[in-house]
Amino acid sequence: MSDLEKAMSMMMSVFDKYSGAEGNKGSMNKQELRAMVEKELPRLLKDAKDKDEVEKLMDALDHNKDNEVDFTEFVVLVTALTVSFHGIRRR
């Protein structure tokens, strides 16, 4: 597997791990999103315990307003973060 294939596979595995915790296995509810952010993106939310931050993130990601984050909505988050980190990295 190439590095890019590994990166893509890792994104899928991370999503499946947290979306599969409870309820609908194909998407993340708010608790699952909080757990994912706390463990996988610790720097994203200074303090994920701040209910508001995770609420805002869910709102921003949940385009179809079903109170769940599906894989496409998850990848939009990862993409936005990756582009902004890459911009910072190249300065």
Add this chain to the structure above:
Amino acid sequence: MSDLEKAMSMMMSVFDKYSGAEGNKGSMNKQELRAMVEKELPRLLKDAKDKDEVEKLMDALDHNKDNEVDFTEFVVLVTALTVSFHGIRRR
């Protein structure tokens, strides 16, 4: 580093590796795109030597029509592939 941070970092490193080969270090020209696809996404193009396939891919990715694929355009490709592979993986 978490798995998701590793995946994001890998995407950045893969892009930097191929975009840095020649010319503008911040984007991939057609030769760099071909080399990236051949090595990193061998299954994407049955036979990347088919000039047409890489030409079509460049056309599809190069939104600002500067004959280069920048990081944001690259991540759009990775996102689209990841979402489609994830859909196939969950069937």
